[in-house]
Amino acid sequence: MNTPEHEQVNTPQHVVVHDPTLRDGHHAVRHQLGAEQLRAYAKAADAAGVPVVEVGHGNGLGASSLQAGQARLSDDDMLAVVRESLSKSRMAVFMLPGWGTTADLRKAITHQVDVVRIGTHCTESDLAERHLGFLRENGVEAQGVLLMSHMATPERLARECAQLVEFGAGAVGIFDSSGHYLPADVTERITAIRGAVDVPVAFHGHNNLGMAVANSIAAAEAGAGILDACARGFGAGAGNTQLEVLVPVLQRMGFPTGIDLYGVLNAADIAERELMPAPPTIDSVAVVSGLAGVFSGFKNRVLDISRREKVDPRDVFFELGRRQAVAGQEDLIVDVALTLREALGS
């Protein structure tokens, strides 16, 4: 295949692939991965040369709870297992302030975590100040990432990212939490953020519109230096960017990752066999939640409440999108369903 000209005029940067299979994938299995599963996958990713392996409860450090779901293993156990399974890959954790606290960060540091990501809603980077400061004081590599980033303008995201850098983030990033973006949306946002910060920029995609790989490539072409991807796309709903697809596509586009192709295919085979009941696919609910820009974690509650109230769950998703619902606002689902029901005159 000839390389088109527009790929040759850019000087391609080395892309760091950040693998949250053992953290974001947890959402697809109610946080029930056990020690043998973590070990099998972490060793395979390490052997493949995946640079960063993230582990934890789906909602990050400190999130195991009745509300967010009890994980099978404690944070301590997960970190210990993955730490001893990695020889070259760096170990990462994720934390949402509110779920996790400085005490959880201390715990991660005792497990010799290499990279800590602090995530906030896309307009609330303020909430990361204390934790990013703590990590800076302790000399731990810290990243600040913005969730549900399609809900903010490129300019707003750029300002929030600049603030994350001031707080101490050594890298910043945006999550397409609801899988809403098309490639031009990603290009615009990564470009805006790159104009506002001097640190590496990360992109984390979901596949609701079949665009996770294409969006990640758009991010790399706009200068993103960190791309998130999970083996077999392991993750909630339509899943995440598929790691073992992204790696060779990046290679073909001229973005070296340092990851061995057969190694990452082996890791993906292990993930499919050991971690998941079935690989994610794009079902109708995933398409609709992606179009509506709604967090796919709402799925089961939307389906249950829609059945009870005899309304179309697709209408509920689109209305939740219009109301800019975000995680934590599950009460809105009932409200929306009742409003739609009344509008039907029943």
Add this chain to the structure above:
Amino acid sequence: MNTPEHEQVNTPQHVVVHDPTLRDGHHAVRHQLGAEQLRAYAKAADAAGVPVVEVGHGNGLGASSLQAGQARLSDDDMLAVVRESLSKSRMAVFMLPGWGTTADLRKAITHQVDVVRIGTHCTESDLAERHLGFLRENGVEAQGVLLMSHMATPERLARECAQLVEFGAGAVGIFDSSGHYLPADVTERITAIRGAVDVPVAFHGHNNLGMAVANSIAAAEAGAGILDACARGFGAGAGNTQLEVLVPVLQRMGFPTGIDLYGVLNAADIAERELMPAPPTIDSVAVVSGLAGVFSGFKNRVLDISRREKVDPRDVFFELGRRQAVAGQEDLIVDVALTLREALGS
């Protein structure tokens, strides 16, 4: 989501979505769809406003055989069931000269087929001359499509397409049969073909590299007027472009299709429930066959022979790609496996 400028300067054309769920999907179920399955899906696609519904054995008219697989239903039965199930959608068939003959085309005409596609290997459009001529004489809308199109240069594809138009094709197209393309490859090829013909140009994608939707969008942006897509991506290996994902993405990109969103989601739900054991996903073999540019129909034989000869099936695929293997050359698999085995010194 703001519409980026480059989308506004083009005048978007109306895109005709061509749905081969009931033909290409047959490859995923050994051509075993029954009358009730064809009827249920065809009615749902018709209700959604899908403009063209293609039906038949996976290899097209006349292909049911021991070698290509015996279909559950005869061509006559398939065409009769789908014809009576469609009220607005047009009915299409596919034919590969060699498998099908003029007698098969006559039969399709008696079933009031609306669109006939004649497919050949990408460098062998000559083989379509007689059948396209026959269809022109009989006043049937005919299309000429080139399979495994990544194996020819854009210039060669443009010449082959121009020849198909001379033979009588009212539309021409390229199939990414092995799922090898990235979007820039598609842009380059559709642009070259558009420069050589005045008829609508079709693109048919496969999802081996997670790019089927992105490649289809690239085709539309380069001026393709016909895009193929299957419900839930129903098809062999990694599957085809996913219909109910493509439709709303085209809508967001400013390419109207006339297809109702909820209707096509309903059709996809029926397809998942009634037609397939499970929706296609991108497994490691699919990634490798896409990268290697090898027809994914080789999969089972490559796996069997590799197991027997104790060689890595991924090596076999890459070597088949280097040797430019095409469907019908299955003998090459044994040859390649033995060569690799010897190279291993065993």
